[in-house]
Amino acid sequence: MAKSDIDLLQGEWAPMEIIANGDKASQETLDNIKVRIVGNRYFVESKNPNQGTFKIVESANPKKMDVTSDDGAELPAIYEVSGDIFKACYAVNGASRPTEFKSTEGSDHVFATYRRKSP
Numbered sequence: 001m002a003k004s005d006i007d008l009l010q011g012e013w014a015p016m017e018i019i020a021n022g023d024k025a026s027q028e029t030l031d032n033i034k035v036r037i038v039g040n041r042y043f044v045e046s047k048n049p050n051q052g053t054f055k056i057v058e059s060a061n062p063k064k065m066d067v068t069s070d071d072g073a074e075l076p077a078i079y080e081v082s083g084d085i086f087k088a089c090y091a092v093n094g095a096s097r098p099t100e101f102k103s104t105e106g107s108d109h110v111f112a113t114y115r116r117k118s119p
Contacts, residue, residue, distance in 0.1 A: 005058050008081045009037045013114035020092075022105035035114060042067070064097065084116035 013035040018025040034045040044050040052069035056079070065088060067075040076097035079088040088111075089098040095108035103111040 005056055005063065005079075005081055006040065009086065010039075012036050012117040013086055014117050016113045016115050018110065018112045019103040020110045021107060022103055034117075062099070062101075086114045086116070088112050088114075 015025070015030045015033050015035070018030060018033075032046055036043045036045075040053050040055065042052060042054060050069055050071075052067060052071075052073075054065055054067045056066075057064040060078075062078040063080060065077040065079045067077055067090065069075070075090045075092060077088050077090040078098050078101070079086070080101070081087075087101055089101050089103065090110045090112070091097055091108060092110055093108045098107075098109045098111075101111055103109045
């Protein structure tokens, strides 16, 4: 049976690239971020740790993800997961859901590409 995206997202991920409002995060910043997904909960270990829940809509194109952090912030997003690569583009600061996997200056979109960490 084919696995659902929620199954494919389980585990630990390390960011390969994060672009926020057109600015790329430094390698040092990326090296200090870890993402763990358990069920529909996520945990981000970083200088600004964050956790919460997410819901996905696999039938949408692009696929949609609604992220809700435990402090109440809601981030409408789009995502794609393929093998050991997970891409997501999040809207922050109340911006509308992205339609493309990119982040430009002033967009309030954050585009992240993660690679699965080996167990």
